Amino acid sequence: MGSSVSKDDHVVTMRDVAKAAGVxxxxxxxxxxxxxxxxxxxxxxVNEAIERLGYVMNVSARNLRRGRTGIIGLSIPDLQxxxxxxxxxxxxxxxxxxxxxxxxxxxxxxxxxxxxxLLGSQQTMxxxxxxxxxxxxxxxxxxxxxxxxxxxxxxxIFTDRFDHIATENVEGAKRATQYLLxxxxxxxxxxxxHPGEDIGSASLRLQGYKEALEEAGVDxxxxxxxxxxxxxxxxxxxxxxxxxxxxxxxxxxxxLNDMLAAGAMHAIQMRGLRVPDDISVVGFDNSDDSxxxxxxxxxxxxxxxxxxxxxxxVLNERxxxxxxxxxxxxxxxxxxxSSTLVVRDSTRQPAVA
Amino acid sequence: MGSSVSKDDHVVTMRDVAKAAGVxxxxxxxxxxxxxxxxxxxxxxVNEAIERLGYVMNVSARNLRRGRTGIIGLSIPDLQxxxxxxxxxxxxxxxxxxxxxxxxxxxxxxxxxxxxxLLGSQQTMxxxxxxxxxxxxxxxxxxxxxxxxxxxxxxxIFTDRFDHIATENVEGAKRATQYLLxxxxxxxxxxxxHPGEDIGSASLRLQGYKEALEEAGVDxxxxxxxxxxxxxxxxxxxxxxxxxxxxxxxxxxxxLNDMLAAGAMHAIQMRGLRVPDDISVVGFDNSDDSxxxxxxxxxxxxxxxxxxxxxxxVLNERxxxxxxxxxxxxxxxxxxxSSTLVVRDSTRQPAVA
DNA sequence: TTGTAAGCGTTATCAG
DNA sequence: CTGATAACGCTTACAA
Numbered sequence: 178m179g180s181s182v183s184k185d186d187h188v189v190t191m192r193d194v195a196k197a198a199g200v201x202x203x204x205x206x207x208x209x210x211x212x213x214x215x216x217x218x219x220x221x222x223v224n225e226a227i228e229r230l231g232y233v234m235n236v237s238a239r240n241l242r243r244g245r246t247g248i249i250g251l252s253i254p255d256l257q258x259x260x261x262x263x264x265x266x267x268x269x270x271x272x273x274x275x276x277x278x279x280x281x282x283x284x285x286x287x288x289x290x291x292x293x294x295l296l297g298s299q300q301t302m303x304x305x306x307x308x309x310x311x312x313x314x315x316x317x318x319x320x321x322x323x324x325x326x327x328x329x330x331x332x333x334i335f336t337d338r339f340d341h342i343a344t345e346n347v348e349g350a351k352r353a354t355q356y357l358l359x360x361x362x363x364x365x366x367x368x369x370x371h372p373g374e375d376i377g378s379a380s381l382r383l384q385g386y387k388e389a390l391e392e393a394g395v396d397x398x399x400x401x402x403x404x405x406x407x408x409x410x411x412x413x414x415x416x417x418x419x420x421x422x423x424x425x426x427x428x429x430x431x432x433l434n435d436m437l438a439a440g441a442m443h444a445i446q447m448r449g450l451r452v453p454d455d456i457s458v459v460g461f462d463n464s465d466d467s468x469x470x471x472x473x474x475x476x477x478x479x480x481x482x483x484x485x486x487x488x489x490x491v492l493n494e495r496x497x498x499x500x501x502x503x504x505x506x507x508x509x510x511x512x513x514x515s516s517t518l519v520v521r522d523s524t525r526q527p528a529v530a
Numbered sequence: 531m532g533s534s535v536s537k538d539d540h541v542v543t544m545r546d547v548a549k550a551a552g553v554x555x556x557x558x559x560x561x562x563x564x565x566x567x568x569x570x571x572x573x574x575x576v577n578e579a580i581e582r583l584g585y586v587m588n589v590s591a592r593n594l595r596r597g598r599t600g601i602i603g604l605s606i607p608d609l610q611x612x613x614x615x616x617x618x619x620x621x622x623x624x625x626x627x628x629x630x631x632x633x634x635x636x637x638x639x640x641x642x643x644x645x646x647x648l649l650g651s652q653q654t655m656x657x658x659x660x661x662x663x664x665x666x667x668x669x670x671x672x673x674x675x676x677x678x679x680x681x682x683x684x685x686x687i688f689t690d691r692f693d694h695i696a697t698e699n700v701e702g703a704k705r706a707t708q709y710l711l712x713x714x715x716x717x718x719x720x721x722x723x724h725p726g727e728d729i730g731s732a733s734l735r736l737q738g739y740k741e742a743l744e745e746a747g748v749d750x751x752x753x754x755x756x757x758x759x760x761x762x763x764x765x766x767x768x769x770x771x772x773x774x775x776x777x778x779x780x781x782x783x784x785x786l787n788d789m790l791a792a793g794a795m796h797a798i799q800m801r802g803l804r805v806p807d808d809i810s811v812v813g814f815d816n817s818d819d820s821x822x823x824x825x826x827x828x829x830x831x832x833x834x835x836x837x838x839x840x841x842x843x844v845l846n847e848r849x850x851x852x853x854x855x856x857x858x859x860x861x862x863x864x865x866x867x868s869s870t871l872v873v874r875d876s877t878r879q880p881a882v883a
Numbered sequence: 884t885t886g887t888a889a890g891c892g893t894t895a896t897c898a899g
Numbered sequence: 900c901t902g903a904t905a906a907c908g909c910t911t912a913c914a915a
Contacts, residue, residue: 190908201886206910214884233677236655237593238908241891246590247655248601248633256622257818262615266636269609278633278655280601283619302589302600302631324586410822436819443824446800465610466789469763471796543892554902559894567900591892594907 189232198226209234248278249492250303252294254311256283259435259464260481261309264330267485268307275493277304288312300324305492310334314376326495328488332381340501340510342488346378349477349516350385353431353459356475356518358393360527362429362457365390366401368416368441369408369433382433382461400425405437413440421448428456429524435460435467438474442523457524472522480514487512542585551579562587601631602845603656605647607664609636612788612817613834614662617683620838621660628846630657641665653677658845663687667729679848681841685734693854693863695841699731702830702869703738706784706812709828709871711746713880715782715810718743719754721769721794722761722786735786735814753778758790766793774801781809782877788813788820791827795876810877825875833867840865 187193191209195202200219207215208223215223226232240246251268253261261283269279280303284290291310301324309330310318319336329341350367357365367386371379383402390397403420405412413436420427421444432438438460442452452458452472460467463478491501491510501510544562548555553576560568561576568576579585593599604621606614614636622632633656637643644663654677662683663671672689682694703720710718720739724732736755743750753776756769766785770793773780785791791813795805805811805825813820816831844854844863854863 188908192908202909203887203911204885207885210910216884219885231675233653235594235908237590237597237599238891239910240590241588241594241893242908242910244590244891256609256619257612257615259610259612259615262610262612265634266609269634269636280631281618281622281634283622300586322584410819411824411826412822414824436822440822440824443796447824466763469765469789469793471764471767471793471800473764541892545892555892556894556903557901560901563894569900572900588892591907592894594891594909595893595895597907 188235189230190235191232193230194223194226194232197230198222245304245496246302247276248280248303249489249496250280250282250294250306252282252284252291252306252308252310254284254286254309256281259466260462263465264309264481264485267481268489271485271489275489277489277493284311286311288317292317295321295323295327304496307488307492326492328492328495330484330488332378333376337509337511340491340495341512342484342491343511343513344479344484345513345516346381346479347385347388349461349479350382350431350433351389352385352516352518353461353477354386354389355393356520357429357431357457357459357524358389358395360429360457360525362525364398364401364425364427365395365429365431366403366420366425366427367431367433368403368405368413368420369437370402370404372404379433386431398425401427408434408437410436410440410443413437414444415440417441417444421445430456430458432458432460435462435464435474435476438467438476438523439470442470442472442474452523453525459518459524463519467519468521470523475521475524476519478517478519480516483514487514541588542583543588544585546583547576547579547585550583551575598657598849599655600629601633601656602842602849603633603635603647603659605635605637605644605659605661605663607637607639607662609634612819613815616818617662617834617838620834621842624838624842628842630842630846637664639664641670645670648674648676648680657849660841660845661692679845681845681848683837683841685731686729690862690864693844693848694865695837695844696864696866697832697834697837698866698869699734699832700738700741702814702832703735703784703786704742705738705869705871706814706830707739707742708746709873710782710784710810710812710877711742711748713810713878715878717751717754717778717780718748718782718784719756719773719778719780720784720786721756721758721766721773722790723755723757725757732786739784751778754780761787761790763789763793763796766790767797768793770794770797774798783809783811785811785813788815788817788827788829791820791829791876792823795823795825795827805876806878812871812877816872820872821874823876828874828877829872831870831872833869836867840867 191202191205194205208220265281272279282294291313305325306327308327315334315336329339332343370383403416405416430441432441438458442458445456460474460476463476467474467476494501544555544558547558561573618634625632635647644666658678659680661680668687668689680692682692685696723736756773758765758769783794785794791811795811798809813827813829816829820827820829847854
């Protein structure tokens, strides 16, 4: 036989175990579910029977009875983007800790996919959903009716109808810019903007850059803004070359994500300039491989661990019918996870004071 | 209310719909399941009632009754590795096409995790498993008893007890090496070996390299073998620098994965040498970002699309109790997916003949 | 501490 | 083409 499905005549059920152990079904159930008040003797008897008969719980039956499945959904745009792969990995890990399994649903940049994840045929297959939309806006979900609790992740939608765990896009970029200013950069460029786009990470991060400049009393120089098409490495190369050719003379670069930063460093180095000696570079996302670049990339970490931990916790509490995060009200939770600057070798050391 | 769970007094069931539509429960079931022989009039009536009452199927009840859950597991070492993120993404996509959902289980490089994925408490929660182990060997699973069909993916374990979709590690590296030879490289280095490791991708790929050399009548020069610790970008930088310093004078490099290749290109370029003019570089895995490197990386594509498609198909056929891949026997399937060389800009153009 | 019995919401069987 | 009715395997009052 190719596969090894056990094709026994009869599937072993609790009833069989009960009979074999000479106890009632209820007792078997108690043992299986670690109910406290079972005598050791009985427990041993039952466990022996379970072992002997090769009994395994039928999860579907339990789910039907309990009205829960122990599964949550995680809807993200693209599992192949390092940012979302990491988020997924962390969410799965957190969920496991509280006995939940995760079905990951990549929506692949389509509105339809995002709606589907929300209202798809599996509404009763999941106890809840962690939702990170890219296409949908507030209007789309404002008066949607869901069968289960949902936690929003990201900064795409703001509403008080749902619990929401947000990241610090503005503050993160601001922090990066401030750091470059602080270590003595005079002409800090921002690389990777999406002109004309009013919502999304790019505009939020640009805003943070501008805020830092303003608070430092530095005028915004449009020549130091390098727009790109996508956020890939080549776009970073291209934009950085443009910046270098334009005579804008940057001595620091805030790249709006790590791939752009990698490309920027490449372009800089290809000209015989050095990172960080001639130009310091900061990335964003602190993706796994930022530490493996040459030089290792200083980057803003959005704190995905906390995002994963909080969103799973809130969702789990909603599923259990509790108020989230120990609140005393039922109101939707909004929480912003702090970003941190991870300093590596792509930025000069701070000037000694 | 923070979340929007519909807490109606009574969950709408098929019975309610049947009553509302003035038909029997079975008829509702027939409509919901797209049973062919239902009169249009009846179907319309039922659908109207479903809409009006806001009925949604209880998946757990269906699962219990049908004895299937419509969920398969995918066990991989690490969701954050591009290779596995891509595999997962593709498997999810393929599974969706045949009405299956996927629970991804990253085993995080531990034997325990890999056993867990196999025998975990959810044995009846999944209809089948796609399994890509890293730690376990044949001995570990040789006489394991599973509740469901399992399809192996990778080249870690070879057994005829389970269906197996393999990739071309040997052939892929051979193809890469042959290509470099063909375009005129005289001293082709292999970068990223793991000396002393007898099983796993590194040794298989090294083997392919050696086979190509041998068939071309080129002696293997140990000075052209660059071992590394890990398969990260920095390891590629380091190993390439070592190669360059050693006087081995490579004019072509087969990197054992794309990250190593990226690092190698970086090291080469930092010395003022050019890719591909001075040294041609081929990577392995054809990861998403190989096309975004500078220059865009020529790479071996392991054909993950086909791996995903085949493994889902075989698993699905097993679940349905059919012979896999249209075979006339029940024997375990073994299929090797062809790798292909994706030529980009990191290799010289073939010399004109 | 353990047993009894009534569902959970669907699907399948088999008549009508 | 449609309708009654019996499972599917488990949990959970309630009783003992």
